[in-house]
Amino acid sequence: MANSGKAIPTSVVKRLTRYLTEVQALREAEVEWVSSQELAETLGLTSSTVRQDLSHVDFSGISRRGYRIDGLERVLVDVLGVDTTWNTVVVGAGNLGRALALHHEFSHRGFNICGIFDSDPKKVGVKVGRLAVKGMRELPTVVGEQNVQIGIIAVPDDAAQSVGDLLIASGIHGLLNLSLAHIVAPAGVAVTDSRVVASLLELAHAIKYRR
């Protein structure tokens, strides 16, 4: 059947992003149906996990056939908010911040980069694609006037919390934190961490102690 209404655990949401990617690839390959077993094999999961996960979204498969690609894509797009345009700002115009502001995958998925900011006066005015780097003082105005919902924090660790605080005070709804720092935010503001350096340390550990 499939339920809806209740909150979906983050462990499940993480996998839903992967199902969406795979389902979109299948749709582009003009595949019409996919079974839990096929999805599981492609993504390195069990079919049981796939069926459990999909029971959290409001969409049903059909016995002996599996899930219709177009319907499954539609419901995953909905639940992951990819059908919405998300106005987004990047704070930090270093290598990483500039790369993210230019990342095509973001605009392609509905994340509209409205501005890139840096506290370094030497960086202010520098062009990043069609945008020019702005000073931090302009951040609250841009967030307020352009209805910006998401802030991407790409600054050094020791500046991350104060940047987060400024974004929150400006009325942001969610933060994507790329720094290694832990960001404290009130309950109404969502924070997701994406720490590439931490992932590299995990990998170094896995290599060092692999058997």
Added chain:
Amino acid sequence: MANSGKAIPTSVVKRLTRYLTEVQALREAEVEWVSSQELAETLGLTSSTVRQDLSHVDFSGISRRGYRIDGLERVLVDVLGVDTTWNTVVVGAGNLGRALALHHEFSHRGFNICGIFDSDPKKVGVKVGRLAVKGMRELPTVVGEQNVQIGIIAVPDDAAQSVGDLLIASGIHGLLNLSLAHIVAPAGVAVTDSRVVASLLELAHAIKYRR
């Protein structure tokens, strides 16, 4: 007491990277001792989790005082392999690949970028810091001759597996996957995913359904 020898669960390893970051910040602030309670508050955990986690590393705290910063840093550096130099290549010279190749945080943590590669002939030869982009054909030689252990995959999703296969065939020990694709690798090769676009989708979901 503290154990060693047994494999550490990845859930724990993820947090060890955060303890290391925090402990290094404390050491720079010339703090000498930290308790499980203090670490827990800073990182948004329970003190029980911190003590459980630290029981996986070969280091003991002291009652009524906590953990010595210098010793704790040393053992975390060891277990996360930060005391080693990791020769690393980046595959994909798009915005993200170039940014990672230039990311100071990497070299700072012992990840030595030995090369950046792209399949697009127009990108070959372009300078990225002190490196010039090389063609894919040169990848196996560089990996073999320079004892490269880590490959960072920053290519479009549909090229990710074949890039992974080439790196594996060249003798890589671990892959950091930034694409949304699922990478299949033999047991001896570690794979860690760091998907910034997926994190952004998780954030969009959290904002859309927040209460």
Added chain:
DNA sequence: TAGATTGTTAATCGATTAACAATC
């Protein structure tokens, strides 16, 4: 029809938290 695949319940597994004796 026969049988492959779903949705869901129950069982297992693993991770987190609570509790507390040991101890500095």
Added chain:
DNA sequence: TAGATTGTTAATCGATTAACAATC
């Protein structure tokens, strides 16, 4: 000493997997 904090065991909680009746 008194009491704060560790290390560890036991309890709880949540996530994954197995199993299977329902069904197309």
